Each structure stands twice: as structure tokens, then as C-alpha cells.
Amino acid sequence: MVEKINKDSTNLWKARYNPSAHRSTKMPNASSWPTYLLEERWRVVDKIRNMEFSPQMIQHRRQLFEFVEELPMRFDAREKWPHCQSIATVPDQGACGSCWAVAATAAMSDRVCIHSNGTNAPILSVQDVLSCCEYCGNCVLGGTPMTAFIYWIENGIVSGTESGCKPYNVSLDCGHPCTVNTYETTFKKMKCEKSCQTSYHQQKTFKDDKVFGSLAYKITWQYPWVKLKMEGKALSWNERIDEFLDIVKREIYLFGPIVVELSATEELLLYASGVYHHPHDHEKRTLYSHIVRIIGWDTEHNDTNWLAVNSWGPQWGDYGLFRIRAKSLHTNAAFGFQAALPRS
Numbered sequence: 001m002v003e004k005i006n007k008d009s010t011n012l013w014k015a016r017y018n019p020s021a022h023r024s025t026k027m028p029n030a031s032s033w034p035t036y037l038l039e040e041r042w043r044v045v046d047k048i049r050n051m052e053f054s055p056q057m058i059q060h061r062r063q064l065f066e067f068v069e070e071l072p073m074r075f076d077a078r079e080k081w082p083h084c085q086s087i088a089t090v091p092d093q094g095a096c097g098s099c100w101a102v103a104a105t106a107a108m109s110d111r112v113c114i115h116s117n118g119t120n121a122p123i124l125s126v127q128d129v130l131s132c133c134e135y136c137g138n139c140v141l142g143g144t145p146m147t148a149f150i151y152w153i154e155n156g157i158v159s160g161t162e163s164g165c166k167p168y169n170v171s172l173d174c175g176h177p178c179t180v181n182t183y184e185t186t187f188k189k190m191k192c193e194k195s196c197q198t199s200y201h202q203q204k205t206f207k208d209d210k211v212f213g214s215l216a217y218k219i220t221w222q223y224p225w226v227k228l229k230m231e232g233k234a235l236s237w238n239e240r241i242d243e244f245l246d247i248v249k250r251e252i253y254l255f256g257p258i259v260v261e262l263s264a265t266e267e268l269l270l271y272a273s274g275v276y277h278h279p280h281d282h283e284k285r286t287l288y289s290h291i292v293r294i295i296g297w298d299t300e301h302n303d304t305n306w307l308a309v310n311s312w313g314p315q316w317g318d319y320g321l322f323r324i325r326a327k328s329l330h331t332n333a334a335f336g337f338q339a340a341l342p343r344s
Helices: 002-007 035-052 055-066 099-115 126-132 145-155 180-189 222-231 237-255 326-332
Strands: 013-015 213-219 258-264 271-276 288-300 303-309 321-325 337-342
Touching: 002 013, 035 055, 035 145, 035 213, 055 213, 055 237, 099 126, 099 145, 099 258, 099 288, 099 337, 126 145, 145 213, 145 337, 213 237, 237 258, 237 288, 237 337, 258 326, 303 326, 321 326
Parallel strands: 271 321
Antiparallel strands: 013 271, 213 337, 258 288, 258 337, 288 303, 303 321
């Protein structure tokens, strides 16, 4: 497949051999959630809906709509906020289907640092979310960033990394990415512990180490319609797409990285460089839905490409990053781009 991709003159990207790709299997279908967890998830859905009409969300949306500066053709959050090292950090989810938690906590960490102008720059704990938020998701069945954001708002999240309160306790030596058959073993070992590791030297309790969020939201295709209604304008379909992409860019430019869902096929696992775009039949060949963090964009031939940080370690792709054609994410419009704001 690598040779076929690299010989295709219509491709804007290059592939390289990845043994993990050739051992890949599809993620298992989610089994029925227990009733008590379904009730919790519906509660979260209701909370997200209510936030859509909250004064804070209305004000946030207004900031996006009223921003009048011309956006750059190229933007990299690492360059705008160099004091926030979390933005440049490439995580590795290892033997766990935790992309949703990894991407979400990374975006949280970025935004805490940005919001505080670098005075508070924790790397928030994936382990805290993964092991203690049962309704958010797990290693085997995956999860959603929005539930992780709501958990952050309601419960707070402690610091992660080896030197933090609660480091990631998952094997990382099984590939880039690890295959899905490694996930079940990890899930069986996962346990919620509400205490910091003994070597944590920040003189903080588990409770005091927590950082909280204040607002969680999606940026969906509805945003241009809301903006147009406010302005009393009518645009063509292509103009609406451009307006949507412009709003997403404003969100990143003003507030920091966001997360988005995409379809992971074998081709993505083989990515090495260039501008990735889905194969035409990717919906039939999707191995699993995957969540990544968007930290910027560039423009080529009037097309927007997102700059994304993956969660398969720096050994994968372009040192852990990749560029993806924005149009490749149009099929994920219902999911939308997702983000959250820290508590002041």
C-alpha cells in the first residue's frame, strides 16, 4: 500500500511503512452501557445543551463573530504562545483507546496556559479522566471529548506526567499506534485512585492540585447560520463553508487549540508527510473514529489545511504531527470541532 500511495500523483502526502498499520484490526462495536451510565451521559447531554444558551456562551460566540482582524494564511499556536510547552507536546495514548481523553486534556492544558498568560501551565492528567470518569468512556469502547470537558468543569482534573500528581499508567511499547487488541488488557487494570503519587513534590493535596473548566461547547455547521441571522445576510453553500472554516480559525487564533473527530483508516497509520486526505472509500474502510488536536492551519491553492497533533507518539508521522485537508473533515460536521474554556 505504501508504494501505491507514493506513486499516486493525485496524492498530496507521502506514506512510509508502519508495522502497526499492517497489524491493525477494527475497533469492536460498543456494547450496551449500564443504565446508570446511560443516565449520566444523558445528563451530560442536557448540560451541554443548556450551556449553549448560557450568558458565558453567548458572550463567547459574540467574541468570535465580532472579531474583525484579518486572519493569517498560516498560523501555528506554538509560535503565538511559545511559553506554553503543552502545545508542542506530542502525547502517546499507548495500549488504550483513549484518544478522546488524550486530545481533550491536551487542549485543556493548552488553554489553561494561554488563559493565564503562562503563569499556570500544568499538563493535565489523562489518567484522572480515564480512570475516574466512568461515564466519559474507557480504553476499549472509546469515549467523547465533550464528556471529558464536562468532567473537568464539574470535578476538576489534577496534573499528569511522570512528575505530576497522577501520571499516565498505560504501556507505550506496543507500537505507534498500538493495535486495538492491546486495549482490553489495559482496561481490566484501570482503577480510580483519588490521590497523588508519593513522589509528587508540589506540596499539594489531590484536591488542591485540581484545575477546573468553566464552559464546554461545539463549533458546528450551525455557527454560520447563527452569525448570518444576526447580520441579516444570505450566502451560497461554498461561502457558508468558508464562513464555517473562518469561525473555527478564529476560535483557535483567539483561544487556543481545539479537538475534532476523523476516520482512521490504514492510510492514516502510514502517513509520513504532506497534506493528508481521506481515500474516497474511507467510510467503508474505517478502522475506528479518532480524536486529534488542531493547533493551526495553512493555505494552499485557496484550500485550508489543518495542522494537527496526533496521540501516537513522536515516532509516527511528521514527529507526531500531520497536516490534513480541511475538506476531509466535512463528513464529521455533525460531530463538530469541540473545545472548552478554563475557569478564571
